[in-house]
Amino acid sequence: MIASANNPVLVADVGGTNLNLALLAPEEGRFRLLRKARFSTQDERSLLDPIRRFLAASPALQPGRACFSAAGPVLQRCIRLTNAPWDIDGAALERELGIPVHLVNDFIALSCGVIQLDLTDPRQVTPLPHGDGSLPAADPRGLALVVGAGTGLGVGFITRTAQGTRAFPSEGGHIGLPLFDAETLALWQYLQEGLPGPPGAEMAVSGMGIGHLFRFLLDSGRVARTPETAAILALPVADQPAAISAQATANPACARTMALFVDLYARVCAELCAAFLPTGGLFLAGGIAAKNREHFLNEGRFMARFERNYRAHLDGLTRATPVYLVHDYDLSLYGAAHAPDCTS
Numbered sequence: 001m002i003a004s005a006n007n008p009v010l011v012a013d014v015g016g017t018n019l020n021l022a023l024l025a026p027e028e029g030r031f032r033l034l035r036k037a038r039f040s041t042q043d044e045r046s047l048l049d050p051i052r053r054f055l056a057a058s059p060a061l062q063p064g065r066a067c068f069s070a071a072g073p074v075l076q077r078c079i080r081l082t083n084a085p086w087d088i089d090g091a092a093l094e095r096e097l098g099i100p101v102h103l104v105n106d107f108i109a110l111s112c113g114v115i116q117l118d119l120t121d122p123r124q125v126t127p128l129p130h131g132d133g134s135l136p137a138a139d140p141r142g143l144a145l146v147v148g149a150g151t152g153l154g155v156g157f158i159t160r161t162a163q164g165t166r167a168f169p170s171e172g173g174h175i176g177l178p179l180f181d182a183e184t185l186a187l188w189q190y191l192q193e194g195l196p197g198p199p200g201a202e203m204a205v206s207g208m209g210i211g212h213l214f215r216f217l218l219d220s221g222r223v224a225r226t227p228e229t230a231a232i233l234a235l236p237v238a239d240q241p242a243a244i245s246a247q248a249t250a251n252p253a254c255a256r257t258m259a260l261f262v263d264l265y266a267r268v269c270a271e272l273c274a275a276f277l278p279t280g281g282l283f284l285a286g287g288i289a290a291k292n293r294e295h296f297l298n299e300g301r302f303m304a305r306f307e308r309n310y311r312a313h314l315d316g317l318t319r320a321t322p323v324y325l326v327h328d329y330d331l332s333l334y335g336a337a338h339a340p341d342c343t344s
Contacts, residue, residue, distance in 0.1 A: 007064030008034055010051070010099075011336040013109060014070035015287075016083025016151030017041060017207065017238060021054045022333045023061050030116065031337045034061060036330070041084045042238070048096055067102040067336040068093070069109035071152055073169070079103055083151045104169075104339045106332060107156030111146045111167035112342045113335025114283050115158060119324065125283075126293060128323040131303050138322040142279030147172075147269050148286025148326075149209070153202040157276055167335075167342050172275075174200040178267035180305075183222070183260070190216045201268045205261065207288060210241040213264075214257045223253035245292055258295045265296075266305035270318050278321060285326040293325055 008023040022036035039050045070088055072079045077090035094101040117124050127135045144158040155172030177199045179185050191199035217223045228251050232243045247254040296302040307318045
């Protein structure tokens, strides 16, 4: 069935914290938002229950097809969620909903959304100036890299060839935790305790990572415990990252946490750039970047760490890489609607 305003596309972005649903109608090669709603992933027992409630609220808008994206690999039309207590079965959803259902990794959807961005529109992206003030232009034919910290850390990439533009997922969020000074070495040792192997980047560069960094700084005595830090630690774990970010301008422990988070984010991106060579741009996507632009931009913090490498040619690589901070938190919803066209 061809999607239209009367038979829109049903899309979902299922993260470890939030489950976002939307109905989108095609419009001149793009998609227009008709309706969206947010649910708590942790409070739901499956994807089907919130979908039924969402569609029941708009009986005149019944979808003709669906594309659902989630944090986890797609295997045999199923996604085992990496940060949630339930899984997604595409075949079962197709039977229950009576429409074609397409499943993609969440960073496939986000990458498909990045393809649609207008890089000249400041409402969509902020180019991050390099240390020398330059803003390199993205090569429209080059590979683009998408790195996004949310509940976890995701990595995707986009290729442009004569056969078309294609988006691919990766498990790059699980590369090793980068080390660059005595403090990050101490952090590595702190996070490694009790693990069967070395800690991955996601343990620090993610929403849960912000909580890990905060507790590391407190437990190691690098920042002082105060009534404010005790109040943050008393919150549910899922609520702590937002509280830490919100108090970063007033609380020294929160400020130090966010500074270390941005430093580690930058080093993860620098190491991924060495592997992917993203002349088409590095895109900082996901909820944390979109909501915390000031921490990346203030005093050029992200770029200062991103451009500091152990070899001169790597300095040249990172200094030539266009870097964009993506604003639209709903980008993955639009990307999910486009996903069947840029993954086939």
